[in-house]
Structures are given as C-alpha cells and as structure tokens.
Amino acid sequence: MxxxxxxxxxxxxxxxxxxxxxxxxxxxxxxxxxxxxxxxxxxxxxxxxxxxxQQFEQTVPLQSGKRKRVAWLSVAASVVVLVGVGTFAYFNQTQPQDLGTYDSPEEAFRETQKALALLSSHVNTGVESVQYMQTFEATKDRVFIDHH
Structure with missing residues (x-):
C-alpha cells in the first residue's frame, strides 16, 4: 500500500x-x-x-578595485569619443550646400532613379550578408549540438 x-x-x-x-x-x-x-x-x-x-568551501576573492578601474576607463573612453566628435564637427563646418533641386522634371527623375538604384544595391548587399549569417548560425548550432 x-x-x-x-x-x-x-x-x-x-x-x-x-x-x-x-x-x-x-x-x-x-x-x-x-x-x-x-x-x-x-x-x-x-x-x-x-x-x-555538499558544501562549497572555497573562498571567492572580491575584485572591487578592478571594477573601479573599469568604470574610470569607461568614463575616459567616453570623454575621448566626445572630444573627437566635437573636434571633427568644429573643423568640418561648411556652408549649406545645394540641396539638389532641379529645374527639369526629367533631370530630377533620372537623379532619383540613380539614387534608388544605389540604395537598392546596398540593401541587396545587406540581405546577402544576413543570409550568410543565417547559414553560419545554422551550421554553428548543428556543430555544437552534435558534440554535446
């Protein structure tokens, strides 16, 4: 029972x-x-x-000094990036450029087609890269699953 x-x-x-x-x-x-x-x-x-x-008996050392150092390095890196961006922006100020206005509709149409073709080629390149990455991920998953 x-x-x-x-x-x-x-x-x-x-x-x-x-x-x-x-x-x-x-x-x-x-x-x-x-x-x-x-x-x-x-x-x-x-x-x-x-x-x-079972008991865990090993002592785990605390590394508080390392965290402070990493925090200061992060702050320093941020300052360097901001100074670099500010310097670049200051020295590369230019007068407003021609915004690409056209008097002829045919000329505007041709330029629009060129811009769209360029955009399309870059999008297609990005799509090919994503497909390559998906193939890589699937292969990686298959390899690591088979070895466990």
Whole structure:
C-alpha cells in the first residue's frame, strides 16, 4: 500500500505540486530498498540528497578595485569619443550646400532613379550578408549540438 502512496507522490512531484516535506519523504523512501518498478527513480533522489549535503568551501576573492578601474576607463573612453566628435564637427563646418533641386522634371527623375538604384544595391548587399549569417548560425548550432 505504501507503494501506491509513493507513486501518487511521484506523480505530484513531476507535476511540481509537492511540498518540501513530501520531497523529503520521497528521498527517504528511495534511500532504502524499493520495488523493482520504482528502481529507476532511486538514482535521481539519491543524487538530490547527495547534492544537498555538499558544501562549497572555497573562498571567492572580491575584485572591487578592478571594477573601479573599469568604470574610470569607461568614463575616459567616453570623454575621448566626445572630444573627437566635437573636434571633427568644429573643423568640418561648411556652408549649406545645394540641396539638389532641379529645374527639369526629367533631370530630377533620372537623379532619383540613380539614387534608388544605389540604395537598392546596398540593401541587396545587406540581405546577402544576413543570409550568410543565417547559414553560419545554422551550421554553428548543428556543430555544437552534435558534440554535446
């Protein structure tokens, strides 16, 4: 009869509905002799009780000085980038340029076609790169899954 109770507890356990007391009861039950049809669960509950008893005893050194250094490096890098962008903007100020207005509609149409063709070629290059990356990702996933 106890076997039926344990089987009900196992069902609740695999559905995630057991309390810690019920899980302890399962661990205690599987630490002794069990019927043959429940033998397959014995290693699992034996592992859980063994893992619970293990303690991590190594000390982990804290590296607070390194974090401060990284924070200062980040601030310094940001300042260098801002100074660089500001210098570039200051020395490359130019007068407003001709915005490309055309007197003839035909000439405007031709220039628009050129601009759209250029845009299309760059978009196509980007799409090809994305397809290459998707192929790479699929191959990488297949390689790493097969080796585990």
């Amino acid at each position: 106890e076997s039926d109770k344990i089987e009900q507890l196992l069902e609740k356990y695999f559905e995630g509905e057991t309390t810690t007391a019920q899980e302890k009861q399962l661990q205690d039950y599987f630490s002794g002799d069990v019927p043959a049809h429940l033998e397959q669960y014995k290693p699992m509950f034996g592992y859980f009780s063994l893992a619970r008893e």
